[in-house]
Amino acid sequence: RSIDLKDFMKKIETKFSPAFTEKGMLLSVICRESITISADASRLEQIIFNLLDNSIKYSTAGDKTTININRTKKHVIINIKDTGRGISEEELPFIFNRFFRVDKSRARALGGTGLGLAIVKELVHAHGGTISVCSREGDGTEFEIVFKGETESENNTFG
Numbered sequence: 001r002s003i004d005l006k007d008f009m010k011k012i013e014t015k016f017s018p019a020f021t022e023k024g025m026l027l028s029v030i031c032r033e034s035i036t037i038s039a040d041a042s043r044l045e046q047i048i049f050n051l052l053d054n055s056i057k058y059s060t061a062g063d064k065t066t067i068n069i070n071r072t073k074k075h076v077i078i079n080i081k082d083t084g085r086g087i088s089e090e091e092l093p094f095i096f097n098r099f100f101r102v103d104k105s106r107a108r109a110l111g112g113t114g115l116g117l118a119i120v121k122e123l124v125h126a127h128g129g130t131i132s133v134c135s136r137e138g139d140g141t142e143f144e145i146v147f148k149g150e151t152e153s154e155n156n157t158f159g
C-alpha cells in the first residue's frame, strides 16, 4: 500500500499534538514535498507513536520535538528529534534492546516496559529500513529512519 507521507504526517501532527501541548511541549512536522512510500499505515503509525511517546516521557515543559521528512534519489528519510534529557554515551548502545531502560527507578515512575524501541527497530527492519540514533545527555535525542524510496520497477511493500 502506498502512503503519501505529507498527508500521513499531517494526520500524525493533528493526532499527537494535544499530548505535547498538555505537557507544555511542542510538536512540529516538516514535510515540504509529496513523498510516497510503500508501507502499512498502522505499522508506520506505531513506529512514530513509540518514538513520540518517548519524546514526551523523557522531556519536560518547554521542550520541542520535530519530525522532518526528506527524500534523496533512492531513499526516504524520517528524522525525529527532541530537545529532551538525552541519553548517556554508556547507555546509548543498549536502548534498542528488549526491556532496557535507563535509570530503572526513575523510568519505573514514568511507566513502560522497555519494549518500545525494540518494537520500533523490528518494524523498521521488517519494512527493509534502517534506524540510527544520536543523543547527548542533557541536549536531546535524534532518531533517523531510512526507507527505500518507491520506484516503479521495484517492489518494497511493507509486511
Ligand code: ATP
Pocket (backbone or CB within 6 Å): 050, 054, 055, 057, 058, 082, 084, 085, 086, 087, 095, 096, 100, 101, 102, 103, 107, 111, 112, 113, 114, 115, 116, 117, 118, 140, 141
Ligand atoms: P516502553 O516504550 O515499553 O513504554 P520505555 O520507554 O522505557 O518503555 P523504550 O521506548 O524501548 O522503553 O526506550 C528505552 C529507554 O531508552 C528508555 O527507558 C529511556 O531511558 C531511553 N530513551 C528512549 N527514547 C528516549 C528519548 N527520546 N529521550 C531520552 N531517553 C530516551
Ligand code: MG
Pocket (backbone or CB within 6 Å): 050, 053, 054, 112, 115, 116, 117
Ligand atoms: Mg518507550
